[in-house]
Amino acid sequence: MFMVAVGLGVLALHLYLWKRLVRDTTTSARARRVATIVLAVFAGLAVAALVLPRFVGVEIAKWFAWPGYLWLALFFYLLLVLAALELPRLALRRWTRPAESGEVDESRRLFLSRAAGVVAVATAGSVVGAGAVSALGPPTVKRVSVPIGRLAPGLRGMRIAVVSDIHLGPLLGRSHTEQIVRMLNETRPDLVAMVGDLADGTVAELGHAAAPLGDLVAPTYFVTGNHEYYSGYQPWVTELERLGLHYLHNENTKIVHGLDRLTLAGVTDVTGKNFDDGPDMERALTGRVGTTVLLAHQPVQAEKAATLGVDLQLSGHTHGGQLWPFHYVVRAAQPAVSGLSKVDKTWLYVTNGVGTWGPPVRVGAAPDISVIELAAD
Structure with missing residues (x-):
C-alpha cells in the first residue's frame, strides 16, 4: 500500500512537470499532444517500476524497471531544477509584460519557459547520467x-x-x-x-x-x-x-x-x-x-x-x-x-x-x- 501511495504521488507530480515542460513550451496542438503522450508513457513506466515487480516477478519486471527507474531519477531532478527556477521566473515576470502595453508578451513568455525547460533537462540529464555511471561502475x-x-x-x-x-x-x-x-x-x-x-x-x-x-x-x-x-x-x-x-x-x-x-x-x-x-x-x-x-x-x-x-x-x-x-x-x-x-x-x-x-x-x-x-x- 505504501508503494501504491508513492506511485499516486508520482503521478500527481507529473502534472507539474507537464505544465512546465509541455503546456508552457508548446504552441501547436499536435506538439502538445505528442509530448503529453510521451510524458504519460514515462509516468506509467515509473509507477509500474515502483509497484509491479513484487507481483509480476523479476524476469518480467526487467522489461519496464530499467526505463521506469531511470525516468524516475530524471523526473526527480527535473522537479528539483524546475522548482529552483520558479524564483527566477517570478523575478522575470515583469519582463514578459512590457510597460507600454501591460499585457503578456507571448514571445517573451515562451522564450522564458523554453529556456527554463532547456536548463532543467540539461542539468537533470547530466546529473542522472553521472549518477548512473557511479552506481553501475565498480x-x-x-x-x-x-x-x-x-x-x-x-x-x-x-x-x-x-x-x-x-x-x-x-x-x-x-x-x-x-x-x-x-x-x-x-x-x-x-x-x-x-x-x-x-x-x-x-x-x-x-x-x-x-x-x-x-x-x-x-x-x-x-x-x-x-x-x-x-x-x-x-x-x-x-x-x-x-x-x-x-x-x-x-x-x-x-x-x-x-x-x-x-x-x-x-x-x-x-x-x-x-x-x-x-x-x-x-x-x-x-x-x-x-x-x-x-x-x-x-x-x-x-x-x-x-x-x-x-x-x-x-x-x-x-x-x-x-x-x-x-x-x-x-x-x-x-x-x-x-x-x-x-x-x-x-x-x-x-x-x-x-x-x-x-x-x-x-x-x-x-x-x-x-x-x-x-x-x-
Whole structure:
C-alpha cells in the first residue's frame, strides 16, 4: 500500500512537470499532444517500476524497471531544477509584460519557459547520467582504521571487509555479484561481514545471481536486512548457509586472531518484528568476551548497542542517501548516514553499500566496499 501511495504521488507530480515542460513550451496542438503522450508513457513506466515487480516477478519486471527507474531519477531532478527556477521566473515576470502595453508578451513568455525547460533537462540529464555511471561502475574500496580502547594485541591490524545492500533484482544480477566477490577477495580480509539487503526477489528467481557468494575466500558472516523480509528471509538464510556463509541470528561467535579472541555478534533487522523475527541484542551479546563487533543492518540499532557497551557496530541500509539531497531525510531517521561516527562510546560505521534501490543512480553517495582495520586507541 505504501508503494501504491508513492506511485499516486508520482503521478500527481507529473502534472507539474507537464505544465512546465509541455503546456508552457508548446504552441501547436499536435506538439502538445505528442509530448503529453510521451510524458504519460514515462509516468506509467515509473509507477509500474515502483509497484509491479513484487507481483509480476523479476524476469518480467526487467522489461519496464530499467526505463521506469531511470525516468524516475530524471523526473526527480527535473522537479528539483524546475522548482529552483520558479524564483527566477517570478523575478522575470515583469519582463514578459512590457510597460507600454501591460499585457503578456507571448514571445517573451515562451522564450522564458523554453529556456527554463532547456536548463532543467540539461542539468537533470547530466546529473542522472553521472549518477548512473557511479552506481553501475565498480565500488570504491574504502580503508578505515577504528581505534578501540583496551584492544588485545592479537586483534590489532585485524581487517573486516564490510559489504551491504547488494540488491540483486530486476536491475542487478549475477555479474554484479561476481564483481563484488572478486573485489572482496582482492582485499584479503580476515573476515567478511554482510550486513543485509542482498536481494529484491525470491531464491527461485535470484539464487543463480547470488551463487558467486560461495566463492568468497574469507570466512563470511551475515545478518538480515529489511529487504530479506520482503523477499522471503528464511529461504534466503537457507540458501546463503548452503553457500557456506554463516548466519548470526541474534547470537555471537568467537573469532580467533593471533593469540586473542574477538566476539562477533549479529542481530536481525528491526523490520523482523513484523515477521516474528525481531532483534534481540541482549541475547546476541550473551557470553561475549573482549572486544565486541556487532553486525546490524540499520544504523539506528547502535542506540541500543551503545547502552550495552558494544565496541563497534557495522551497518548499511542508508545507501549513503543514494540520491542527493535524500541524505537529509535519512539523517532525520538514522544516527548516521555514511562513514565512521560515534553513538556515546560505541563506534558506528555505515557503508554506502554496493547496490541501489529504485533508480540505478547514485548522486553524492558512491557505492563502496569498506575494509575496517582494528587499531589500539
